[in-house]
Amino acid sequence: MGDDVVLVIVVATALAFGFTNGFHDTANVIGTSLSTKAMSPRMAVAYTSILNFAGAFISLEVAATIAEDVIDAGGISPTVVFAGVIGAIAWNLITWYWGLPSSSSHALIGGVVGSTLAAVGTGAVLADGLVGDVLVPAVVAPMVAFLIGGVAIALVYRIVGGMRPGPVTRGFRLGQTAMGGLLAVAHGTNDAQKTMGAITLALIANGTLAEGAEVPFWVVVSAAVAIALGTYSGGWRIIRRIGMRVVKMDAAQGFTAQGAGSAVILASSYVGFPLSTTQVISGAVMGAGAGRRLSPARWGLATNIALAWLVTLPAAAAIGAAAYGATRAFGTGALGPVVVTVIAVVLVVAAFARRARHGAPIPAG
Protein backbone atom coordinates (compact mmCIF):
# COMPACT_ATOMS: atom_id res chain seq x y z
CA MET A 1 0.00 0.00 0.00
CA GLY A 2 2.80 2.38 1.03
CA ASP A 3 4.70 1.62 -2.18
CA ASP A 4 1.61 2.34 -4.25
CA VAL A 5 1.11 5.69 -2.53
CA VAL A 6 4.74 6.59 -3.22
CA LEU A 7 4.34 5.53 -6.85
CA VAL A 8 1.23 7.70 -7.28
CA ILE A 9 3.14 10.64 -5.78
CA VAL A 10 6.09 9.99 -8.13
CA VAL A 11 3.80 9.90 -11.17
CA ALA A 12 2.06 13.13 -10.09
CA THR A 13 5.44 14.78 -9.43
CA ALA A 14 6.82 13.66 -12.80
CA LEU A 15 3.73 15.08 -14.54
CA ALA A 16 4.26 18.32 -12.61
CA PHE A 17 7.84 18.28 -13.95
CA GLY A 18 6.41 17.82 -17.47
CA PHE A 19 4.18 20.82 -16.89
CA THR A 20 7.10 22.97 -15.68
CA ASN A 21 9.14 21.69 -18.62
CA GLY A 22 6.52 23.04 -21.02
CA PHE A 23 6.12 26.19 -18.97
CA HIS A 24 9.88 26.75 -18.81
CA ASP A 25 11.26 25.44 -22.12
CA THR A 26 8.68 25.70 -24.81
CA ALA A 27 8.63 29.47 -24.74
CA ASN A 28 12.02 29.19 -26.44
CA VAL A 29 10.35 27.38 -29.31
CA ILE A 30 8.11 30.32 -30.14
CA GLY A 31 10.61 33.08 -29.33
CA THR A 32 11.93 33.23 -32.90
CA SER A 33 8.42 33.48 -34.39
CA LEU A 34 7.56 36.31 -32.01
CA SER A 35 10.86 38.09 -32.54
CA THR A 36 10.23 38.37 -36.29
CA LYS A 37 6.45 38.96 -35.86
CA ALA A 38 5.67 35.82 -37.88
CA MET A 39 2.87 34.98 -35.42
CA SER A 40 0.92 36.71 -32.69
CA PRO A 41 1.83 35.56 -29.16
CA ARG A 42 -1.65 34.10 -28.52
CA MET A 43 -1.65 32.12 -31.77
CA ALA A 44 1.95 30.98 -31.30
CA VAL A 45 1.26 29.64 -27.79
CA ALA A 46 -1.88 27.73 -28.84
CA TYR A 47 -0.28 26.37 -32.03
CA THR A 48 2.86 25.27 -30.18
CA SER A 49 0.86 23.58 -27.41
CA ILE A 50 -1.12 21.47 -29.87
CA LEU A 51 1.98 20.44 -31.82
CA ASN A 52 3.90 19.70 -28.60
CA PHE A 53 1.11 17.29 -27.73
CA ALA A 54 1.28 15.65 -31.16
CA GLY A 55 5.07 15.43 -31.09
CA ALA A 56 4.99 13.38 -27.90
CA PHE A 57 3.57 10.41 -29.82
CA ILE A 58 6.14 10.01 -32.59
CA SER A 59 9.08 8.44 -30.75
CA LEU A 60 9.98 6.63 -27.51
CA GLU A 61 13.76 6.35 -27.91
CA VAL A 62 14.55 9.20 -25.51
CA ALA A 63 12.16 7.77 -22.87
CA ALA A 64 13.99 4.47 -23.15
CA THR A 65 17.33 6.21 -22.63
CA ILE A 66 16.09 8.01 -19.48
CA ALA A 67 14.45 4.86 -18.10
CA GLU A 68 17.25 2.39 -18.81
CA ASP A 69 20.59 3.92 -19.81
CA VAL A 70 21.39 6.52 -17.12
CA ILE A 71 20.30 4.85 -13.87
CA ASP A 72 20.10 1.14 -13.01
CA ALA A 73 16.38 1.00 -12.19
CA GLY A 74 16.83 -2.30 -10.38
CA GLY A 75 19.13 -0.65 -7.85
CA ILE A 76 16.85 2.20 -6.73
CA SER A 77 13.38 2.77 -5.26
CA PRO A 78 10.55 5.04 -6.49
CA THR A 79 11.48 7.42 -3.64
CA VAL A 80 14.83 8.05 -5.35
CA VAL A 81 13.04 8.98 -8.58
CA PHE A 82 10.68 11.20 -6.58
CA ALA A 83 13.60 13.09 -4.98
CA GLY A 84 15.33 13.47 -8.35
CA VAL A 85 12.21 14.90 -9.97
CA ILE A 86 11.75 17.28 -7.02
CA GLY A 87 15.34 18.46 -7.64
CA ALA A 88 14.55 19.07 -11.31
CA ILE A 89 11.31 20.95 -10.58
CA ALA A 90 13.03 23.08 -7.94
CA TRP A 91 15.83 24.02 -10.34
CA ASN A 92 13.32 24.73 -13.15
CA LEU A 93 11.40 27.07 -10.88
CA ILE A 94 14.53 28.79 -9.56
CA THR A 95 15.71 29.51 -13.10
CA TRP A 96 12.17 30.47 -14.17
CA TYR A 97 11.99 32.87 -11.21
CA TRP A 98 15.20 34.60 -12.32
CA GLY A 99 14.34 34.38 -16.03
CA LEU A 100 17.24 32.09 -16.96
CA PRO A 101 16.71 29.55 -19.76
CA SER A 102 18.57 26.61 -18.26
CA SER A 103 17.89 23.06 -19.37
CA SER A 104 14.91 21.14 -17.94
CA SER A 105 16.40 17.96 -19.37
CA HIS A 106 19.69 18.36 -17.60
CA ALA A 107 17.83 19.37 -14.45
CA LEU A 108 15.92 16.07 -14.55
CA ILE A 109 18.99 13.96 -15.21
CA GLY A 110 21.03 15.91 -12.65
CA GLY A 111 18.27 15.56 -10.05
CA VAL A 112 17.88 11.82 -10.52
CA VAL A 113 21.65 11.22 -10.56
CA GLY A 114 22.01 13.32 -7.38
CA SER A 115 19.27 11.46 -5.50
CA THR A 116 20.67 8.12 -6.70
CA LEU A 117 24.16 9.04 -5.47
CA ALA A 118 22.68 10.05 -2.11
CA ALA A 119 20.66 6.84 -1.87
CA VAL A 120 22.96 4.09 -3.12
CA GLY A 121 26.25 5.73 -4.12
CA THR A 122 27.84 5.41 -7.55
CA GLY A 123 26.81 1.78 -8.07
CA ALA A 124 23.44 2.53 -9.71
CA VAL A 125 24.66 5.38 -11.95
CA LEU A 126 25.46 4.05 -15.44
CA ALA A 127 28.53 6.10 -16.38
CA ASP A 128 28.62 5.12 -20.03
CA GLY A 129 24.97 6.09 -20.53
CA LEU A 130 25.37 9.33 -18.59
CA VAL A 131 28.46 10.36 -20.55
CA GLY A 132 27.67 8.84 -23.96
CA ASP A 133 23.95 9.53 -24.17
CA VAL A 134 23.68 12.76 -22.18
CA LEU A 135 26.88 14.73 -21.57
CA VAL A 136 28.60 14.38 -24.94
CA PRO A 137 25.42 15.06 -26.99
CA ALA A 138 24.74 18.01 -24.65
CA VAL A 139 28.01 19.58 -25.79
CA VAL A 140 27.85 18.52 -29.44
CA ALA A 141 24.21 19.33 -30.25
CA PRO A 142 24.24 23.12 -29.66
CA MET A 143 27.47 23.37 -31.66
CA VAL A 144 25.91 21.44 -34.55
CA ALA A 145 22.85 23.70 -34.38
CA PHE A 146 25.14 26.75 -34.43
CA LEU A 147 27.02 25.32 -37.44
CA ILE A 148 23.83 24.53 -39.38
CA GLY A 149 22.39 27.95 -38.57
CA GLY A 150 25.58 29.73 -39.66
CA VAL A 151 26.14 27.77 -42.89
CA ALA A 152 22.47 27.84 -43.89
CA ILE A 153 21.99 31.58 -43.33
CA ALA A 154 25.05 32.29 -45.51
CA LEU A 155 23.49 30.22 -48.31
CA VAL A 156 20.06 31.81 -47.77
CA TYR A 157 21.51 35.31 -48.13
CA ARG A 158 23.33 34.25 -51.30
CA ILE A 159 20.06 32.94 -52.79
CA VAL A 160 17.68 35.78 -51.88
CA GLY A 161 20.22 38.59 -51.43
CA GLY A 162 19.39 40.37 -54.70
CA MET A 163 15.61 40.24 -54.32
CA ARG A 164 13.25 42.93 -53.06
CA PRO A 165 13.03 42.64 -49.29
CA GLY A 166 9.21 42.83 -49.02
CA PRO A 167 8.28 39.56 -50.77
CA VAL A 168 11.29 37.80 -49.27
CA THR A 169 10.30 38.78 -45.72
CA ARG A 170 6.68 37.72 -46.33
CA GLY A 171 7.88 34.40 -47.74
CA PHE A 172 10.10 33.62 -44.77
CA ARG A 173 7.40 34.67 -42.29
CA LEU A 174 5.07 32.15 -43.93
CA GLY A 175 7.88 29.62 -43.73
CA GLN A 176 8.30 30.42 -40.04
CA THR A 177 4.70 29.45 -39.39
CA ALA A 178 5.38 25.99 -40.81
CA MET A 179 8.90 25.64 -39.42
CA GLY A 180 7.77 26.87 -35.99
CA GLY A 181 5.24 24.03 -36.06
CA LEU A 182 7.96 21.53 -36.89
CA LEU A 183 10.10 22.89 -34.06
CA ALA A 184 7.15 22.46 -31.66
CA VAL A 185 6.73 18.85 -32.83
CA ALA A 186 10.46 18.27 -32.35
CA HIS A 187 10.35 19.79 -28.88
CA GLY A 188 7.35 17.66 -27.91
CA THR A 189 9.13 14.59 -29.24
CA ASN A 190 12.27 15.05 -27.16
CA ASP A 191 10.99 16.79 -24.03
CA ALA A 192 7.72 14.95 -23.33
CA GLN A 193 9.73 11.74 -23.43
CA LYS A 194 11.75 12.88 -20.42
CA THR A 195 8.60 12.82 -18.31
CA MET A 196 7.70 9.43 -19.81
CA GLY A 197 11.20 8.20 -19.00
CA ALA A 198 11.01 9.35 -15.36
CA ILE A 199 7.62 7.67 -14.83
CA THR A 200 8.80 4.50 -16.54
CA LEU A 201 11.95 4.51 -14.38
CA ALA A 202 9.74 4.71 -11.26
CA LEU A 203 7.46 1.94 -12.53
CA ILE A 204 10.49 -0.32 -13.11
CA ALA A 205 12.03 0.63 -9.74
CA ASN A 206 8.72 -0.24 -8.07
CA GLY A 207 8.55 -3.61 -9.84
CA THR A 208 5.34 -2.62 -11.65
CA LEU A 209 7.11 -2.93 -15.01
CA ALA A 210 9.87 -5.32 -16.02
CA GLU A 211 13.23 -3.87 -17.09
CA GLY A 212 13.18 -3.21 -20.84
CA ALA A 213 9.37 -3.03 -20.93
CA GLU A 214 7.70 -0.65 -23.39
CA VAL A 215 6.49 2.71 -22.08
CA PRO A 216 2.77 2.26 -21.23
CA PHE A 217 0.35 4.22 -23.43
CA TRP A 218 -1.23 6.02 -20.45
CA VAL A 219 2.24 7.34 -19.62
CA VAL A 220 2.66 8.68 -23.17
CA VAL A 221 -0.75 10.39 -23.13
CA SER A 222 -0.37 11.90 -19.66
CA ALA A 223 3.14 13.21 -20.43
CA ALA A 224 1.87 14.74 -23.68
CA VAL A 225 -1.00 16.46 -21.85
CA ALA A 226 1.32 17.76 -19.12
CA ILE A 227 3.80 19.38 -21.51
CA ALA A 228 1.04 20.82 -23.70
CA LEU A 229 -0.71 22.38 -20.69
CA GLY A 230 2.62 23.75 -19.46
CA THR A 231 3.28 25.28 -22.84
CA TYR A 232 -0.15 26.84 -22.97
CA SER A 233 0.36 28.37 -19.55
CA GLY A 234 3.34 30.15 -21.04
CA GLY A 235 6.79 31.30 -20.02
CA TRP A 236 6.94 34.84 -21.23
CA ARG A 237 10.08 35.87 -19.34
CA ILE A 238 12.19 33.35 -21.18
CA ILE A 239 10.64 34.19 -24.55
CA ARG A 240 11.91 37.70 -24.14
CA ARG A 241 15.41 36.57 -23.30
CA ILE A 242 15.97 34.10 -26.13
CA GLY A 243 13.88 35.39 -28.99
CA MET A 244 14.18 39.09 -28.67
CA ARG A 245 17.14 40.09 -26.58
CA VAL A 246 20.13 37.93 -27.42
CA VAL A 247 19.87 38.40 -31.19
CA LYS A 248 17.48 40.65 -33.10
CA MET A 249 16.60 38.59 -36.16
CA ASP A 250 15.04 39.11 -39.55
CA ALA A 251 12.52 36.58 -40.90
CA ALA A 252 15.15 34.64 -42.87
CA GLN A 253 17.27 34.26 -39.76
CA GLY A 254 14.25 33.23 -37.68
CA PHE A 255 13.32 30.58 -40.25
CA THR A 256 16.90 29.35 -40.40
CA ALA A 257 17.20 29.13 -36.61
CA GLN A 258 13.95 27.16 -36.41
CA GLY A 259 15.06 24.81 -39.20
CA ALA A 260 18.46 24.18 -37.65
CA GLY A 261 16.93 23.55 -34.22
CA SER A 262 14.27 21.21 -35.61
CA ALA A 263 16.82 19.18 -37.56
CA VAL A 264 19.13 18.68 -34.57
CA ILE A 265 16.34 17.83 -32.10
CA LEU A 266 14.57 15.39 -34.45
CA ALA A 267 17.81 13.64 -35.44
CA SER A 268 18.78 13.29 -31.77
CA SER A 269 15.32 12.03 -30.81
CA TYR A 270 15.67 9.36 -33.50
CA VAL A 271 18.80 7.93 -31.87
CA GLY A 272 17.53 8.51 -28.29
CA PHE A 273 19.67 11.42 -27.06
CA PRO A 274 17.79 13.44 -24.40
CA LEU A 275 18.90 16.91 -25.47
CA SER A 276 18.41 20.27 -23.92
CA THR A 277 16.09 21.83 -26.48
CA THR A 278 16.83 25.21 -24.88
CA GLN A 279 20.53 24.86 -25.63
CA VAL A 280 19.95 23.61 -29.17
CA ILE A 281 17.57 26.42 -30.05
CA SER A 282 19.90 28.99 -28.50
CA GLY A 283 22.81 27.55 -30.54
CA ALA A 284 20.71 27.77 -33.70
CA VAL A 285 19.65 31.35 -32.92
CA MET A 286 23.27 32.33 -32.33
CA GLY A 287 24.37 30.61 -35.57
CA ALA A 288 21.66 32.22 -37.68
CA GLY A 289 22.48 35.57 -36.10
CA ALA A 290 26.23 35.15 -36.44
CA GLY A 291 26.29 37.44 -39.44
CA ARG A 292 25.31 40.31 -37.21
CA ARG A 293 27.61 41.72 -34.59
CA LEU A 294 26.32 41.22 -31.04
CA SER A 295 26.63 44.11 -28.64
CA PRO A 296 28.63 43.61 -25.40
CA ALA A 297 25.34 43.65 -23.46
CA ARG A 298 23.97 40.86 -25.63
CA TRP A 299 27.16 38.81 -25.19
CA GLY A 300 26.78 39.41 -21.45
CA LEU A 301 23.31 37.88 -21.58
CA ALA A 302 24.61 34.96 -23.61
CA THR A 303 27.33 34.45 -20.99
CA ASN A 304 24.72 34.41 -18.20
CA ILE A 305 22.74 31.81 -20.12
CA ALA A 306 25.88 29.67 -20.60
CA LEU A 307 26.66 29.89 -16.88
CA ALA A 308 23.11 28.78 -16.03
CA TRP A 309 23.64 25.74 -18.25
CA LEU A 310 26.96 24.88 -16.62
CA VAL A 311 25.56 24.84 -13.10
CA THR A 312 22.30 23.05 -13.96
CA LEU A 313 23.54 19.45 -13.61
CA PRO A 314 25.40 19.90 -10.30
CA ALA A 315 22.75 22.23 -8.82
CA ALA A 316 19.85 19.92 -9.66
CA ALA A 317 21.93 16.97 -8.40
CA ALA A 318 22.53 18.76 -5.08
CA ILE A 319 18.82 19.57 -4.69
CA GLY A 320 17.89 16.00 -5.65
CA ALA A 321 20.28 14.63 -3.04
CA ALA A 322 18.93 17.04 -0.40
CA ALA A 323 15.36 16.10 -1.30
CA TYR A 324 16.24 12.43 -0.87
CA GLY A 325 17.76 13.16 2.53
CA ALA A 326 14.68 15.14 3.59
CA THR A 327 12.38 12.37 2.38
CA ARG A 328 14.28 9.64 4.22
CA ALA A 329 14.25 11.71 7.42
CA PHE A 330 10.60 10.62 7.69
CA GLY A 331 11.37 6.94 7.19
CA THR A 332 11.02 4.63 4.20
CA GLY A 333 7.23 4.85 3.77
CA ALA A 334 4.98 7.35 2.07
CA LEU A 335 5.20 10.00 4.81
CA GLY A 336 8.50 11.46 3.50
CA PRO A 337 7.30 12.01 -0.09
CA VAL A 338 4.00 13.43 1.22
CA VAL A 339 5.76 15.93 3.50
CA VAL A 340 8.32 16.95 0.84
CA THR A 341 5.53 17.35 -1.73
CA VAL A 342 3.56 19.62 0.62
CA ILE A 343 6.67 21.70 1.31
CA ALA A 344 7.41 21.91 -2.44
CA VAL A 345 3.86 23.02 -3.24
CA VAL A 346 4.00 25.72 -0.55
CA LEU A 347 7.32 27.01 -1.92
CA VAL A 348 6.01 27.00 -5.50
CA VAL A 349 2.88 28.94 -4.53
CA ALA A 350 5.01 31.43 -2.57
CA ALA A 351 7.35 31.89 -5.56
CA PHE A 352 4.42 32.49 -7.93
CA ALA A 353 2.79 34.93 -5.50
CA ARG A 354 6.04 36.85 -5.00
CA ARG A 355 6.69 36.98 -8.73
CA ALA A 356 3.13 38.15 -9.36
CA ARG A 357 3.63 40.98 -6.85
CA HIS A 358 7.05 42.05 -8.12
CA GLY A 359 6.61 41.59 -11.89
CA ALA A 360 9.14 40.41 -14.48
CA PRO A 361 12.64 39.67 -13.18
CA ILE A 362 14.59 40.42 -16.32
CA PRO A 363 16.64 43.60 -16.27
CA ALA A 364 16.62 45.78 -19.38
CA GLY A 365 19.35 45.10 -21.92
Next chain:
Amino acid sequence: MRALVSLVDMDALVESVAAAVVAGVGVIVAFSLAVYGAARFADERRTGASGSATFAAAVTLVALAACAIAVGVGIVIIVSDRV
Protein backbone atom coordinates in the same frame (compact mmCIF):
# COMPACT_ATOMS: atom_id res chain seq x y z
CA MET B 1 40.17 11.11 -24.67
CA ARG B 2 40.22 7.47 -25.78
CA ALA B 3 38.31 6.55 -22.61
CA LEU B 4 35.69 9.18 -23.43
CA VAL B 5 35.30 7.90 -26.99
CA SER B 6 34.85 4.37 -25.68
CA LEU B 7 31.81 5.55 -23.63
CA VAL B 8 30.13 7.21 -26.61
CA ASP B 9 28.04 5.41 -29.21
CA MET B 10 29.96 7.00 -32.08
CA ASP B 11 27.72 5.44 -34.74
CA ALA B 12 24.60 7.04 -33.23
CA LEU B 13 26.39 10.36 -32.69
CA VAL B 14 27.75 10.53 -36.25
CA GLU B 15 24.39 9.40 -37.66
CA SER B 16 22.47 12.10 -35.80
CA VAL B 17 24.97 14.85 -36.68
CA ALA B 18 25.06 13.88 -40.37
CA ALA B 19 21.27 13.61 -40.60
CA ALA B 20 20.81 16.98 -38.87
CA VAL B 21 23.33 18.77 -41.11
CA VAL B 22 22.04 17.30 -44.38
CA ALA B 23 18.34 17.67 -43.54
CA GLY B 24 18.69 21.04 -41.81
CA VAL B 25 20.78 22.79 -44.46
CA GLY B 26 18.90 21.01 -47.27
CA VAL B 27 15.40 22.04 -46.16
CA ILE B 28 16.43 25.62 -45.35
CA VAL B 29 18.13 26.04 -48.75
CA ALA B 30 15.20 24.43 -50.58
CA PHE B 31 12.74 26.78 -48.90
CA SER B 32 14.98 29.74 -49.77
CA LEU B 33 14.80 28.69 -53.41
CA ALA B 34 11.01 28.62 -53.07
CA VAL B 35 11.03 32.16 -51.66
CA TYR B 36 13.42 33.23 -54.42
CA GLY B 37 11.14 31.70 -57.06
CA ALA B 38 8.02 33.31 -55.62
CA ALA B 39 9.62 36.75 -55.42
CA ARG B 40 11.03 36.36 -58.93
CA PHE B 41 7.63 35.20 -60.22
CA ALA B 42 5.97 38.37 -58.90
CA ASP B 43 8.65 40.58 -60.49
CA GLU B 44 8.61 38.81 -63.87
CA ARG B 45 4.84 38.82 -64.07
CA ARG B 46 4.77 42.55 -63.39
CA THR B 47 7.16 43.16 -66.29
CA GLY B 48 5.20 40.80 -68.58
CA ALA B 49 7.97 38.21 -69.00
CA SER B 50 5.70 35.17 -69.00
CA GLY B 51 8.41 32.62 -69.84
CA SER B 52 10.63 33.66 -66.94
CA ALA B 53 7.58 33.88 -64.66
CA THR B 54 6.61 30.31 -65.50
CA PHE B 55 10.15 29.11 -64.78
CA ALA B 56 10.17 30.97 -61.44
CA ALA B 57 6.81 29.43 -60.49
CA ALA B 58 8.15 25.98 -61.34
CA VAL B 59 11.22 26.58 -59.14
CA THR B 60 8.91 27.54 -56.27
CA LEU B 61 6.70 24.47 -56.63
CA VAL B 62 9.60 22.02 -56.98
CA ALA B 63 11.41 23.56 -53.98
CA LEU B 64 8.27 23.48 -51.80
CA ALA B 65 7.63 19.88 -52.81
CA ALA B 66 11.23 19.00 -51.89
CA CYS B 67 10.76 20.59 -48.43
CA ALA B 68 7.49 18.77 -47.81
CA ILE B 69 8.91 15.42 -48.94
CA ALA B 70 12.06 15.82 -46.83
CA VAL B 71 10.09 16.68 -43.68
CA GLY B 72 7.50 13.95 -44.33
CA VAL B 73 10.13 11.27 -44.94
CA GLY B 74 12.01 12.34 -41.81
CA ILE B 75 8.92 12.05 -39.62
CA VAL B 76 7.99 8.68 -41.16
CA ILE B 77 11.50 7.33 -40.46
CA ILE B 78 11.29 8.43 -36.80
CA VAL B 79 7.78 7.04 -36.31
CA SER B 80 8.57 3.72 -38.03
CA ASP B 81 11.54 3.23 -35.68
CA ARG B 82 9.41 3.73 -32.53
CA VAL B 83 10.38 1.08 -30.00
